Structure formats: structure tokens, C-alpha cells
Amino acid sequence: MKNTNHDQQLHNDVIETLRETSRTFFIPISLLVTELRETVASAYLCMRAIDEIEDHPDLEPALKSKLLHNIGDVLQSAQYNKETFIKMFKPFENELPEVTLRLYDWISFCPDEIRVKVVESTAIMASGMGDWVDKDWQIQSEADLDQYTYTVAGLVGVMLTDIWKWYDGTEADKELGIGFGRGLQAVNILRNYKEDAERGVSFFPDSYSLDDMFDYAHKNLSRADEYVASIETETIVNFCQIPLSLAHGTLKALVDGREKMTRDEVNETVNKVIKKTS
Structure with a gap:
């Protein structure tokens, strides 16, 4: 090629x-x-x-x-x-x-x-998503939820971890990288679950309450925090901090009973990271 x-x-x-x-x-x-x-x-x-x-x-x-x-x-x-x-x-x-x-x-x-690592993760994601289409996105257990969030988001963490290592030898933990992706996806699930329900879709395991999904999001965002804290390269940390900070902010807004962060909160969160890079 x-x-x-x-x-x-x-x-x-x-x-x-x-x-x-x-x-x-x-x-x-x-x-x-x-x-x-x-x-x-x-x-x-x-x-x-x-x-x-x-x-x-x-x-x-x-x-x-x-x-x-x-x-x-x-x-x-x-x-x-x-x-x-x-x-x-x-x-x-x-x-x-x-x-x-x-x-x-x-x-x-x-x-x-x-390229080979990027293609590898993309191939696994494509096949995995095809499998979930076949299953009609039916998530019955927490193991199903883990597999789903790995397929659609955890693999992003795997791919990024491979890229960091290629760039400057950064040895980040792939399992924590998967948590990074899962945490962001769990917040998306919580943000959209009412809209998903209207179209007959639920990404909640059968036994899960809303509080259980909040716990799942908090748990994986904690792993994401560990992931970022383990990385020393400033440009990589800055990259990770924006989506992670926005996920934390969105989760807090949802816990407080709001649908999302305000525009001012989003701008303030992003600007904090940008100022660190200037």
C-alpha cells in the first residue's frame, strides 16, 4: 500500500x-x-x-x-x-x-x-459490530455490556495505546485504556437512554437499575483517570483530558438531574485544557 x-x-x-x-x-x-x-x-x-x-x-x-x-x-x-x-x-x-x-x-x-495496529483494531470492531447487529443489540448481563462497550469503544482505547507506544515508547495499560473507552461509552448510554427507549432499544443489562449504570460509568471513568495519570507525554495527556473531563462533567450533570452540561460548562472545561497547552 x-x-x-x-x-x-x-x-x-x-x-x-x-x-x-x-x-x-x-x-x-x-x-x-x-x-x-x-x-x-x-x-x-x-x-x-x-x-x-x-x-x-x-x-x-x-x-x-x-x-x-x-x-x-x-x-x-x-x-x-x-x-x-x-x-x-x-x-x-x-x-x-x-x-x-x-x-x-x-x-x-x-x-x-x-497502520497494521490501526487496521487490526478496526477489523475487530467491524466484525464485533456485525455480531451485535445479529444479536439485535440485546444486552442481558453485565458481561454482555462489557463486551458491547469493548467492541464499540474499548477498542478505541486499545488502538490509542498502540499509537502512544509507536510514537514515543509510552507503555500505557491496555486494560485501563479499555476502561477509558468504556467510561465514555457508559456516559453516552446514560445520556441517551430515554431516547433509546423510545425506539425500543436498551443497553442496560436485565438486572440493571439506573443507579447500577451510574456505578458502571463511575467505575470505568475511574479506570480512565488511572490510564491518563500513568502517561507522562504532555501532548497525549492533553488529548485524553478533554473527552475525559467532558465525560466527568456530563456524568455529574446527569446525577444532578440535568440532561447535559451547559454550553458555558463545556467551554470552560475545554478551555482549561487548552490553556495548559499554550
Whole structure:
């Protein structure tokens, strides 16, 4: 696969697509040093490409599952090129967003030395999400919840941990990295559970009360705090602190009976981290 890291147009496309697809991660990624910024941006877009398929409101579950499993199989085989994905996505080119249709571009933008790890995590996520589509997202036990949150968010922590090690040898704990992803996802579940219920979906295990899910979120955010505290590289810490601080703030707002943080609270939280980098 040709390394296109220095293709200015692709670079611009990566940054612009990131800006359009992620309010949570655009700012922290933009604070990273250049080499990490490009790597984390392209890695994030790889996973966002997969996530858009799972969340697509109009694709039939059988088609979602087939497409996700096909992507997982192709990525694990390492036998693919741009034409592979053009052909795979052709039947869905009018339904899928650009971030998904350009999956190969995001993969090709990753530096050669870390690309295999990014692809590995993306492949596991794609296959895992396909499995959850097949299960109709039925979460019955805490073990199911752990597996679901690992698939859709914990793998992000695994991938980031691999990227930190590639960048400067940072040896962060992958299990705590999984907690980082799980904590953010648990807060999302709590923030959206009423809306999810309206469409007949619940990510709460059968035995879970609302308090149990709050406990699950607190537990994993504590692991996320440990994860960040173990890292010494300032640019990595700053990246992690924004989504983690926002998750803590959102959880506090939910505990207080509010739906979300106020705009002023969000701006204050983000600005605290930004000031540390200036």
C-alpha cells in the first residue's frame, strides 16, 4: 500500500472530515503534535467509518451485518486495495456517508509503522459490530455490556495505546485504556437512554437499575483517570483530558438531574485544557 502521508489534499480531507464528523474529538486531536495529530485523526476516521454503518437508520440489519463482517474479513486478510472497497461499497454508495465510503483513504493515510495496529483494531470492531447487529443489540448481563462497550469503544482505547507506544515508547495499560473507552461509552448510554427507549432499544443489562449504570460509568471513568495519570507525554495527556473531563462533567450533570452540561460548562472545561497547552 502506497504511503500517502504527505499528500496535501488527502491531509486536508482528513482534517475536514474529522471536523464534520466529531465534535468530541476534533479539538483534542487538533491539540496533538503534528505526527500524532495525523495518525490519530486517520485512525479515528477508520473507526468512525465502521460506526456509521452500525448506526445507519435505513440499512436493513442483514445488510449491516454482511457489510460489517465483510469489512472485518477483508481487513484481517490484508489482501485489499482501493478497488476492493469501491466494489464493496458500490451497492450502498447513495446511502453511506463519505467518511465510510473513503475508509481506504483513511487507512492509507496512517503511517506505515502503525497502520497494521490501526487496521487490526478496526477489523475487530467491524466484525464485533456485525455480531451485535445479529444479536439485535440485546444486552442481558453485565458481561454482555462489557463486551458491547469493548467492541464499540474499548477498542478505541486499545488502538490509542498502540499509537502512544509507536510514537514515543509510552507503555500505557491496555486494560485501563479499555476502561477509558468504556467510561465514555457508559456516559453516552446514560445520556441517551430515554431516547433509546423510545425506539425500543436498551443497553442496560436485565438486572440493571439506573443507579447500577451510574456505578458502571463511575467505575470505568475511574479506570480512565488511572490510564491518563500513568502517561507522562504532555501532548497525549492533553488529548485524553478533554473527552475525559467532558465525560466527568456530563456524568455529574446527569446525577444532578440535568440532561447535559451547559454550553458555558463545556467551554470552560475545554478551555482549561487548552490553556495548559499554550
